[in-house]
Amino acid sequence: MRPGMKDVKRVPLCGVSDVAPGCALRVESGGCVYAxxxxxxxxxxxxxxxxxxxxxxxxxxxxxxxxxxxxxQGRFHIASGRPTFAPATEPLKVWKTSVIDGKVCIxxxxxx
Numbered sequence: 001m002r003p004g005m006k007d008v009k010r011v012p013l014c015g016v017s018d019v020a021p022g023c024a025l026r027v028e029s030g031g032c033v034y035a036x037x038x039x040x041x042x043x044x045x046x047x048x049x050x051x052x053x054x055x056x057x058x059x060x061x062x063x064x065x066x067x068x069x070x071x072x073q074g075r076f077h078i079a080s081g082r083p084t085f086a087p088a089t090e091p092l093k094v095w096k097t098s099v100i101d102g103k104v105c106i107x108x109x110x111x112x
Contacts, residue, residue, distance in 0.1 A: 024058040045095040046094050
């Protein structure tokens with residue numbers, strides 16, 4: 001480990017190739033459900049459940065860098081989790097991702 005780097009537990013969620021550009025994948029790991037997005041080659045991980053209701057964001061509509069909940073059409077900026085369209089008002093949890101040996105990895109304890 002490089003000096004200054006803290007020891008972080010990275011958990012693999014899926015392969016990078018499992019998520020095509022412009023798509024999302026629902027992943028269950030450690031009792032949590034995540035949505036893994038590929039936005040123009042950039043991989044992002046958010047909570048899968050919409051903060052407004054029971055919608056699964058991995059089943060939502062991806063519009064550029066936003067996801068629209070299929071349940072009530074609220075929208076979120078994928079990279080930041082920020083709500084962008086009502087009725088969504090609460091931000092999503094987002095995780096910093098790493099790609100290790102072709103796998104999308106996160107530290108489940110560290111989300112924004």
